[in-house]
Amino acid sequence: MGRLLAVIILIVTLLLVVIGTVWPDKAALAMMVGTRARTIHRATSPEAAAQILLSDISARDWPSAYSRLANKSEFSEDQFERDLTGGYPSLRSHATVDSFDLHPLHATNDEAEIRADLHWSTVVGDFQESRALKVVRNGDTWAVDWPLTKEQHVPPQVIAVNYLRWDVIYRGPEDDWGTQDVEAPHIRIVDMNPVGRPDEVAVMGEILNEDVVPAYVTVKATLLRKDGSAIATEDAFDKICHTLLPKQVSPFRIDFPNARLADVDSVRMQPTSSLVAASADPVVEIEDQKLNASSRPTLSGELVNQSGQIVNIAHVLGTFYDNRGQLQWVSDGYVNRALLPRIPAAFAISIPPDVVSKVNTYRVTTTTFTSHQYQ
Numbered sequence: 001m002g003r004l005l006a007v008i009i010l011i012v013t014l015l016l017v018v019i020g021t022v023w024p025d026k027a028a029l030a031m032m033v034g035t036r037a038r039t040i041h042r043a044t045s046p047e048a049a050a051q052i053l054l055s056d057i058s059a060r061d062w063p064s065a066y067s068r069l070a071n072k073s074e075f076s077e078d079q080f081e082r083d084l085t086g087g088y089p090s091l092r093s094h095a096t097v098d099s100f101d102l103h104p105l106h107a108t109n110d111e112a113e114i115r116a117d118l119h120w121s122t123v124v125g126d127f128q129e130s131r132a133l134k135v136v137r138n139g140d141t142w143a144v145d146w147p148l149t150k151e152q153h154v155p156p157q158v159i160a161v162n163y164l165r166w167d168v169i170y171r172g173p174e175d176d177w178g179t180q181d182v183e184a185p186h187i188r189i190v191d192m193n194p195v196g197r198p199d200e201v202a203v204m205g206e207i208l209n210e211d212v213v214p215a216y217v218t219v220k221a222t223l224l225r226k227d228g229s230a231i232a233t234e235d236a237f238d239k240i241c242h243t244l245l246p247k248q249v250s251p252f253r254i255d256f257p258n259a260r261l262a263d264v265d266s267v268r269m270q271p272t273s274s275l276v277a278a279s280a281d282p283v284v285e286i287e288d289q290k291l292n293a294s295s296r297p298t299l300s301g302e303l304v305n306q307s308g309q310i311v312n313i314a315h316v317l318g319t320f321y322d323n324r325g326q327l328q329w330v331s332d333g334y335v336n337r338a339l340l341p342r343i344p345a346a347f348a349i350s351i352p353p354d355v356v357s358k359v360n361t362y363r364v365t366t367t368t369f370t371s372h373q374y375q
Helices: 002-022 026-038 046-058 062-067 077-085
Strands: 096-107 111-122 125-138 141-145 187-197 200-209 215-224 230-235 249-257 266-275 284-292 298-305 313-321 327-335 345-350 361-369
Touching (some): 046 062, 046 125, 046 141, 062 077, 187 215, 200 266, 200 327, 215 249, 249 313, 249 327, 298 361
Antiparallel strands (some): 125 141, 187 200, 215 230, 215 266, 313 327, 313 361
């Protein structure tokens, strides 16, 4: 038996080696290319200079990347790192450049312009960033003039706050036997609509906290066949505002990859809630909303943090309706930099091209996370 097990392990190992050789992982290839680029000490072309620099940035090797810059006398290494990772804790703080694309735009004997498209990876998904790089010649080598983004600073000021807050006192160990905690808030799904997509089924809807206390809500859905058997069960994860204040409504979207709407007879919804402490602060206003119906439709705008505290992560949810008020789609996105008090930050969330033509109205909501919530 032991000899048979050893043979099986050997065969499986050989198969994995063959698979890894014939179909190598993209991330591993990108890492290998980046490592190869970092071993090159002299950039003999504009593209090579950009390749080496961005490979150092991908590896988060800030001293090496900074040392290669042509304009490093204009700012410090700390300023260079903060430009890429953010001056305050945010999604950028722990994001990594998963890959990048270089697009040469213009070149002479001594200067070149290259657009660098950086693909950042975070725990909640990817975001893209483009940088216009100027590459200059110095003798027989090339180096990048880094386009440093000037950080905005919040001036000293006093911001008055006047907001609602709910604290929760739970049952203690000294309480009498049988003493009940405060009951869970009453919530209700007010709209639900399953739709078929080319490669998935999406269950969308809206959930209402109809109580007078805040609620932490989750929504789970199960797709059922005609015989009542389950096809799959998923939850909304981050395509929902989990903390709802009294009478607040949140959209939700639950994705079922590789499912077909034709196989679905019904959907079983399972909303749950629990009581949480919450406040109406920080207040984030949404300004200059605009629906961009291009080949890659987006809903864009600006978020303005009206409070006196720093918002480390802002999550944007968009709910889209047709001219009859029926829900057509729910999209979401994250702002990758922290929201500073009173300083606008741009956002953009994508919409499927076949949906945007049906959109008549839309609603945008935000969920915020601040570092003190986890202390």
